[in-house]
Amino acid sequence: MSLRTSRPVRAGQYLALLCYLVFLAFPFLWLISTAFKPAPELGSLHPTWIPENPTLDNFRQAFDEQPLLRAAANSLIAALSAGVIAVLIATPMAYVMARHRSRLSTAATGWVVVSQAFPFVLLIIPLFLVLKNLHLINTLWGLIMVYVVWALPFALWMLVGYVRAVPPELEEAAAVDGAGRLRTLVSVTAPLLAPGIVATALFAFITAWNEFFFALVLLKTPEKQTLPVVLTHFLGAEGASDLGPLAAAAFLATLPSLVLFAVIQRRITGGMLAGAVKS
Amino acid sequence: MRALARTAAAAATALALLLTGCAGDGEDGADGKIRIRFQSLAWQKESVDINKQLVKEWNASHPGVEVQYVQGSWDSVHDQLLTSFEGGEAPDVIHDASDDLADFAYGGYLADLRTLLPDRLTGDIPAQSWQTATFDGGVYGVPFLQEPRVLIANTKILKESGVRIPTPGKPWSWPEFRQVTKELTGKGRYGIAWPLKEPVSVTLNLGLSAGGQLFHRGADGKVTVEMGEGDHVVPGTIHDQVNTDHSAARTALGMGGGDTLPGLFGGKYAMVPLGFSYRQQVVEQAPKGFEWTVLPAPAGSEGLAQGVSPQTLSVAEDSPHKKEAVAFIDFLLRPANMVRLAKGDWMLPTGTAALADPSLHTADLGWATGAALATALRPAPAQSVRGYPEWKDKVATPALQEYYSGAIDADELRKRLVEDGNRVLARYQR
Numbered sequence: 057m058s059l060r061t062s063r064p065v066r067a068g069q070y071l072a073l074l075c076y077l078v079f080l081a082f083p084f085l086w087l088i089s090t091a092f093k094p095a096p097e098l099g100s101l102h103p104t105w106i107p108e109n110p111t112l113d114n115f116r117q118a119f120d121e122q123p124l125l126r127a128a129a130n131s132l133i134a135a136l137s138a139g140v141i142a143v144l145i146a147t148p149m150a151y152v153m154a155r156h157r158s159r160l161s162t163a164a165t166g167w168v169v170v171s172q173a174f175p176f177v178l179l180i181i182p183l184f185l186v187l188k189n190l191h192l193i194n195t196l197w198g199l200i201m202v203y204v205v206w207a208l209p210f211a212l213w214m215l216v217g218y219v220r221a222v223p224p225e226l227e228e229a230a231a232v233d234g235a236g237r238l239r240t241l242v243s244v245t246a247p248l249l250a251p252g253i254v255a256t257a258l259f260a261f262i263t264a265w266n267e268f269f270f271a272l273v274l275l276k277t278p279e280k281q282t283l284p285v286v287l288t289h290f291l292g293a294e295g296a297s298d299l300g301p302l303a304a305a306a307f308l309a310t311l312p313s314l315v316l317f318a319v320i321q322r323r324i325t326g327g328m329l330a331g332a333v334k335s
Numbered sequence: 336m337r338a339l340a341r342t343a344a345a346a347a348t349a350l351a352l353l354l355t356g357c358a359g360d361g362e363d364g365a366d367g368k369i370r371i372r373f374q375s376l377a378w379q380k381e382s383v384d385i386n387k388q389l390v391k392e393w394n395a396s397h398p399g400v401e402v403q404y405v406q407g408s409w410d411s412v413h414d415q416l417l418t419s420f421e422g423g424e425a426p427d428v429i430h431d432a433s434d435d436l437a438d439f440a441y442g443g444y445l446a447d448l449r450t451l452l453p454d455r456l457t458g459d460i461p462a463q464s465w466q467t468a469t470f471d472g473g474v475y476g477v478p479f480l481q482e483p484r485v486l487i488a489n490t491k492i493l494k495e496s497g498v499r500i501p502t503p504g505k506p507w508s509w510p511e512f513r514q515v516t517k518e519l520t521g522k523g524r525y526g527i528a529w530p531l532k533e534p535v536s537v538t539l540n541l542g543l544s545a546g547g548q549l550f551h552r553g554a555d556g557k558v559t560v561e562m563g564e565g566d567h568v569v570p571g572t573i574h575d576q577v578n579t580d581h582s583a584a585r586t587a588l589g590m591g592g593g594d595t596l597p598g599l600f601g602g603k604y605a606m607v608p609l610g611f612s613y614r615q616q617v618v619e620q621a622p623k624g625f626e627w628t629v630l631p632a633p634a635g636s637e638g639l640a641q642g643v644s645p646q647t648l649s650v651a652e653d654s655p656h657k658k659e660a661v662a663f664i665d666f667l668l669r670p671a672n673m674v675r676l677a678k679g680d681w682m683l684p685t686g687t688a689a690l691a692d693p694s695l696h697t698a699d700l701g702w703a704t705g706a707a708l709a710t711a712l713r714p715a716p717a718q719s720v721r722g723y724p725e726w727k728d729k730v731a732t733p734a735l736q737e738y739y740s741g742a743i744d745a746d747e748l749r750k751r752l753v754e755d756g757n758r759v760l761a762r763y764q765r
Contacts, residue, residue, distance in 0.1 A: 095619045095620050096620060096622050098620055099597050099616075099620030099622070100601070101598055101601025101603060102601070103597070120380075121380050180418055181421050184418050184422040184424075185422055188422050188423070188424065193424055268411075272411055272414075272415050273414070273415055273418045276372070276424065276426070277403070278404070281406075285408075288408035288411060289406055289408055290378065291378065291408060292378045292379065292409055293432065294533065294591070294610065295533075295592065295593065296591075296612075296613070296616070297593070298378070298379065298380075
């Protein structure tokens with residue numbers, strides 16, 4: 057069977073891809089356009105892609121009205137901590153699950169997949185009560201704990217793929233050369249896993265950075281609120297919104313995720329596909 | 336590898352440093368000071384500034400009771416409060432709207448304020464406003480800001496068309512309104528655009544003017560849906576404007592209020608029915624030279640009556656400082672302060688003393704028109720009916736959307752609202 061495609065078919069594929077990209081990019085491009093438009097242009101009957109009189113007023117107003125920097129700092133602490141802790145916990149677990157295949161590890165993998173099926177609204181009240189008993193309500197520690205637990209199953213699943221992609225023969229060769237178990241793990245496996253670990257940590261970071269509902273419910277004082285929660289302060293009742301500043305703040309809040317995702321997207325795909333084809 | 340270990344150690348140290356100071360706040364301090372948390376949903380800069388200023392003034396004049404301002408969001412307030420109530424961590428003073436209180440009041444999460452409220456406040460706010468926050472005979476919130484639905488109109492188009500300009504003293508009747516929108520239509524322009532993304536509250540609230548009631552409480556206390564003649568006036572008018580006269584823009588039916596403003600500014604719509612507070616967006620977004628005016632919504636057999644769900648201030652049942660919380664509410668709602676809050680939100684105060692303030696009776700920005708409607712405002716129908724949210728989401732919203740777009744006729748609408756609706760309500764009233 058030939059995998060070669062004719063020119064018209066290839067052109068059609070690229071056209072479909074282009075349409076898909078435009079469809080995906082449209083909301084973000086519109087967000088950028090809105091962020092730089094002055095108020096009268098936001099109410100124009102014939103809106104333009106490029107602002108006619110671009111302005112930074114929306115950004116100034118957004119920073120003036122809401123504590124965006126403080127919220128961004130809170131988000132950064134929570135997301136960074138969640139990323140690091142999730143990886144510290146998930147890496148040894150993933151190694152065991154990938155290397156020591158047993159009924160238990162199969163069951164554990166199954167449980168990881170099932171745990172993704174629970175909607176968070178189902179978890180939030182019990183979680184709230186647990187954290188309250190631990191005196192972790194209204195603390196970033198509590199939120200970080202939730203983010204770690206929330207990111208852990210998918211992080212584990214990703215890491216298992218990366219570990220499986222590291223040929224066990226390398227570890228066996230190291231053992232033959234006289235390296236002990238720990239030495240093998242530190243000198244052979246860990247360096248090969250590093251890209252996967254970084255990708256997984258960034259995944260956990262992005263998940264926590266964008267998370268809204270847990271932060272809304274668990275943090276009470278304004279000083280602790282994270283960026284997604286503060287963004288909703290630009291929204292009023294019955295769908296009313298402070299559109300310009302909202303777009304400006306949302307654009308800034310999207311940037312870190314966008315940059316990080318651009319960096320790790322190839323590694324994530326690699327992790328998911330790792331071990332899919334026998335070599 | 337050593338480099339990796341060093342990086343990990345540095346990261347761990349940085350993390351530990353960053354997390355320092357992440358611990359939660361205490362409640363009442365060791366200094367003997369009472370601390371209460373006030374969750375406000377104010378979101379526009381003017382309004383947030385006024386709320387924060389009032390909190391500052393309270394704290395300066397009440398050294399023994401410190402109020403902490405907490406910013407909430409209209410977008411997620413119900414879920415956030417529900418979780419906080421369940422966890423016993425709700426704010427002491429809660430800003431919300433009367434149509435969101437029923438579940439919390441019946442669930443025992445809010446304090447019954449009857450014995451706590453000072454006479455001044457009780458006497459200042461009219462009975463019809465208190466009704467909006469009364470559930471099973473208990474008062475679970477202090478209604479303080481409200482907004483009627485008004486017609487925001489392009490003055491130039493109105494003047495050029497020569498139609499009679501309505502006033503609160505002599506408003507349009509519903510048939511006259513329909514005729515006017517026909518006259519305003521033409522040359523690519525619609526007489527009106529109904530933003531009916533949420534069609535139920537608009538239909539029920541404006542329906543009161545024509546004697547619409549829809550929900551009827553029987554002698555046994557059970558509520559049923561019935562559609563009388565008055566209930567057909569508002570939906571019938573909108574339906575005919577869209578489908579028969581073509582004087583209302585079909586494309587606007589799926590819009591939210593703010594989405595219609597570009598069309599108003601661009602001359603595509605002569606009028607849009609919006610909440611009174613939308614004037615602020617008009618002021619901010621209207622192009623230079625755009626002339627606009629605020630007109631009362633049409634009147635029916637019940638005059639200018641329309642339903643509203645005022646913004647409310649409640650006290651959590653679990654709050655250990657209910658007395659202090661109510662004292663703060665009383666301070667916040669002193670007539671002069673209520674005027675400041677109303678102007679900050681571009682809404683009307685419920686308090687009679689505040690409403691009498693001359694600054695709310697100027698023709699400028701339509702304030703006088705809104706203030707003249709205040710006495711006609713009534714509790715939104717059905718907000719205290721159990722099962723109303725499900726009736727609204729599963730029955731009324733799709734039925735009204737289909738009716739307004741012309742997909743179903745009036746008989747089918749009646750069948751769905753009444754027959755399907757009563758089945759839903761019955762489940763809540765067994």
